[in-house]
Amino acid sequence: MYINSNGEQEVTYDAIVVGSGISGGWAAKELCEKGLKTLVLERGRNVRHVLDYPTAAQDPWDTKLRNRVPQDEIDKHYSKQSRTGYTIREASKHWFVKDDEHPYSEVKRFDWMRGYHVGGRSLMWGRQSYRLSDLDFEANAKEGIAVDWPIRYADIAPWYDYVERFAGISGQKEGLPQLPDGVFLPPMELNCVEKHVRARMREKFNDRILTIGRTAHLTKADPEIHGNRGSCQFRNRCIRGCPYGAYFSSNSATLPAAEATGNLTLRPDSIVQEVIYDPQTGKASGVRIMDSETRETHEYFSKVIFLCASTLGSTQILMQSKSDAFPTGMGNASGELGHNLMDHHFRCGASAQFDEFDDQYYKGRRPNGIYIPRFRNLDEATRMPDFIRGYGYQGGASRTNWMRGVAELEAGLGAKLKEALMQPGPWTMGLNGFGECLPYHENKIMLNEEVTDKFGMPTLTIDCEFKENEKNMRKDMMAAAAEILEAAGGKEVATYDSGSYPGLGIHEMGTARMGRDRRASVLNEWNAVHDVPNVFVTDGACMTSAACQNPSLTYMALTARAADYAAQQLKQGNL
Amino acid sequence: MNRREALKYTTITLGAALSATTTAAILQGCTAEPGSDWIPGTLSPTQAEALAAMAETILPATDDSPGARDVHVHRFIDTLLTDWANDETRQEWMEGFQALHQELTGKTKDPAFNKLSAEDQEAALRAINERALSGAPNTATDSFFLELKGQVIGGYFSSKEVGMNILAYDPVPGEYLGCIPVEEVGKAWSLR
Numbered sequence: 001m002y003i004n005s006n007g008e009q010e011v012t013y014d015a016i017v018v019g020s021g022i023s024g025g026w027a028a029k030e031l032c033e034k035g036l037k038t039l040v041l042e043r044g045r046n047v048r049h050v051l052d053y054p055t056a057a058q059d060p061w062d063t064k065l066r067n068r069v070p071q072d073e074i075d076k077h078y079s080k081q082s083r084t085g086y087t088i089r090e091a092s093k094h095w096f097v098k099d100d101e102h103p104y105s106e107v108k109r110f111d112w113m114r115g116y117h118v119g120g121r122s123l124m125w126g127r128q129s130y131r132l133s134d135l136d137f138e139a140n141a142k143e144g145i146a147v148d149w150p151i152r153y154a155d156i157a158p159w160y161d162y163v164e165r166f167a168g169i170s171g172q173k174e175g176l177p178q179l180p181d182g183v184f185l186p187p188m189e190l191n192c193v194e195k196h197v198r199a200r201m202r203e204k205f206n207d208r209i210l211t212i213g214r215t216a217h218l219t220k221a222d223p224e225i226h227g228n229r230g231s232c233q234f235r236n237r238c239i240r241g242c243p244y245g246a247y248f249s250s251n252s253a254t255l256p257a258a259e260a261t262g263n264l265t266l267r268p269d270s271i272v273q274e275v276i277y278d279p280q281t282g283k284a285s286g287v288r289i290m291d292s293e294t295r296e297t298h299e300y301f302s303k304v305i306f307l308c309a310s311t312l313g314s315t316q317i318l319m320q321s322k323s324d325a326f327p328t329g330m331g332n333a334s335g336e337l338g339h340n341l342m343d344h345h346f347r348c349g350a351s352a353q354f355d356e357f358d359d360q361y362y363k364g365r366r367p368n369g370i371y372i373p374r375f376r377n378l379d380e381a382t383r384m385p386d387f388i389r390g391y392g393y394q395g396g397a398s399r400t401n402w403m404r405g406v407a408e409l410e411a412g413l414g415a416k417l418k419e420a421l422m423q424p425g426p427w428t429m430g431l432n433g434f435g436e437c438l439p440y441h442e443n444k445i446m447l448n449e450e451v452t453d454k455f456g457m458p459t460l461t462i463d464c465e466f467k468e469n470e471k472n473m474r475k476d477m478m479a480a481a482a483e484i485l486e487a488a489g490g491k492e493v494a495t496y497d498s499g500s501y502p503g504l505g506i507h508e509m510g511t512a513r514m515g516r517d518r519r520a521s522v523l524n525e526w527n528a529v530h531d532v533p534n535v536f537v538t539d540g541a542c543m544t545s546a547a548c549q550n551p552s553l554t555y556m557a558l559t560a561r562a563a564d565y566a567a568q569q570l571k572q573g574n575l
Numbered sequence: 576m577n578r579r580e581a582l583k584y585t586t587i588t589l590g591a592a593l594s595a596t597t598t599a600a601i602l603q604g605c606t607a608e609p610g611s612d613w614i615p616g617t618l619s620p621t622q623a624e625a626l627a628a629m630a631e632t633i634l635p636a637t638d639d640s641p642g643a644r645d646v647h648v649h650r651f652i653d654t655l656l657t658d659w660a661n662d663e664t665r666q667e668w669m670e671g672f673q674a675l676h677q678e679l680t681g682k683t684k685d686p687a688f689n690k691l692s693a694e695d696q697e698a699a700l701r702a703i704n705e706r707a708l709s710g711a712p713n714t715a716t717d718s719f720f721l722e723l724k725g726q727v728i729g730g731y732f733s734s735k736e737v738g739m740n741i742l743a744y745d746p747v748p749g750e751y752l753g754c755i756p757v758e759e760v761g762k763a764w765s766l767r
Contacts, residue, residue, distance in 0.1 A: 060738065421732070
């Protein structure tokens with residue numbers, strides 16, 4: 001397809017993009033569409049859209065173990081990747097790295113979920129897509145936390161519009177300043193209980209609402225905009241890869257668009273070892289890679305380089321890019337490279353049962369839930385005494401399935417039990433808070449030369465933890481969820497805190513933050529390395545604060561914005 | 576000797592010298608289900624037959640739908656023990672099963688749950704189900720029973736026959752309707 005692996009030793013391109021996930025796919029599309037000959041380097045194997053989704057149509061009974069992975073195999077290969085509890089299944093394990101081949105070290109528990117292949121985690125992402133607002137961009141400055149974001153909502157808003165239109169975000173406009181509306185495709189429907197809770201919340205609260213999740217699914221495909229992608233079929237098998245191309249991934253959307261320009265060269269199996277710095281020009285001249293199949297190294301050259309190798313991946317490459325000018329890693333004049341690691345904390349909230357609507361059900365497996373946007377610390381009236389920032393709830397209502405039968409006493413055993421379990425069970429609703437984590441300098445990653453991966457490359461040591469502000473927030477995440485469910489008439493309301501370790505949100509952010517001051521940050525307001533103006537980092541590494549919204553949409557917008565800037569600078573001869 | 580090894584042994588050492596009928600007869604003695612060629616990978620034929628009887632008591636065949644035995648829940652559990660479980664899980668399961676079996680039959684030697692009358696099978700399982708769910712002292716046997724009950728229910732409802740022909744099966748819904756009368760679907764959806 002769009003692979004150039006004919007082994008040319010030294011090739012020069014206009015642009016090199018490292019990584020092909022959400023950010024890399026966008027960088028490739030934008031740079032190619034602006035006429036730049038672009039080389040995309042992906043460390044993992046190639047994945048062809050549709051053709052390489054082998055499990056997409058499997059039913060549970062189609063395989064011997066009905067979607068289970070043998071315990072010994074998990075212990076051997078997926079000891080960390082299995083910590084999510086839902087990803088290492090027969091139908092999706094092939095999207096996750098084997099921990100024994102790609103080790104990392106933990107000073108404190110950190111769950112680093114990775115997928116090394118073309119498309120990266122855009123194939124397995126949760127697809128929830130929310131804008132940040134000035135509440136988020138101004139927070140650090142107002143509260144004196146870390147450093148100020150060098151941009152405001154007005155800088156990124158047009159780019160949110162731009163990426164939403166192409167990616168296709170389904171959602172409902174709500175007019176909330178803390179969660180700006182976007183360019184939305186038709187919203188997915190709430191079910192009976194969710195509609196009921198939404199209505200009751202409108203009656204009982206003036207500070208919080210329930211809306212349908214905003215998600216990167218085509219609910220109304222437009223060939224003019226979305227090309228060959230089709231509308232969502234509500235199978236909820238997204239994590240296996242969508243044969244309809246209904247959810248946004250690099251494979252379904254941005255890479256085909258980049259390829260269509262004729263400017264794209266995609267090179268899988270290419271592990272970038274370092275960015276090469278040229279002290280004469282003060283810029284990067286290219287990258288050095290190892291071909292993971294041949295183990296040979298190659299150098300590629302370009303005028304501009306986009307690092308989109310994932311938050312920790314991009315920072316690791318910068319750390320490995322040592323030179324006389326940057327003895328501790330490219331762009332680390334500030335000493336902040338590798339620091340201020342963040343993730344969202346979650347697995348904390350409440351659930352309840354709803355007795356009404358026993359005669360109601362739904363059709364389709366909606367790959368989306370509800371969202372209750374942040375309602376804490378928006379202003380003086382919503383100020384909380386024990387924590388700053390806030391959280392949003394994700395969750396939803398559904399009818400329980402047959403597994404409720406294990407604890408079923410009334411129906412006993414036998415025919416009565418069997419017949420009961422063939423009917424849908426009671427309605428339950430869960431609210432799961434996703435909370436902001438502050439940027440702490442001491443939450444960091446370090447290059448570990450002692451432990452190497454199967455390619456002999458250094459690995460990472462991660463030292464990260466949630467602290468007081470997050471812990472205090474979690475108490476409120478439980479209490480407010482129970483308050484909402486009780487106000488809505490839920491029965492048997494129960495709070496929970498299942499514990500949350502950084503990484504498990506799979507929203508790792510920071511380690512090469514943007515900032516105004518080159519002495520305190522790694523990247524400038526255009527996502528360029530302060531001291532190396534032709535190297536851009538546009539994935540989660542750039543985040544100056546975490547907000548509480550799912551971050552991928554922001555990476556898309558920042559990437560498109562930075563690509564536009566880079567192309568302009570190239571045209572003007574500045575890079 | 577487990578069933579697989581027994582088969583291998585039979586085939587290699589005796590197969591050539593015996594007629595097909597004789598081989599079948601020898602193997603019959605080793606299979607869990609007379610008249611079928613299924614050979615358990617982990618359970619003994621006696622254990623498999625006892626498990627099948629327990630599963631059938633929990634979810635029996637009725638006029639409208641198959642029972643656990645019809646959809647081979649016991650075979651699925653044996654497959655999990657053989658190909659999914661690690662040594663520790665397998666050993667714990669076998670110990671739990673043995674203890675449960677003894678408690679259900681009241682025997683320690685040669686217990687055979689499947690040899691009890693249907694009424695006795697049901698009464699024995701009902702008693703332990705009620706005890707396990709009543710909040711009374713939770714013994715290891717109670718816990719194992721609930722684990723087994725979950726495996727039976729999960730194995731039954733994730734089987735092809737039940738998933739495609741008994742429950743409401745809709746692999747490609749094509750739309751999401753959030754509020755429809757439950758009669759329009761009839762049964763619980765099979766896929767999650």
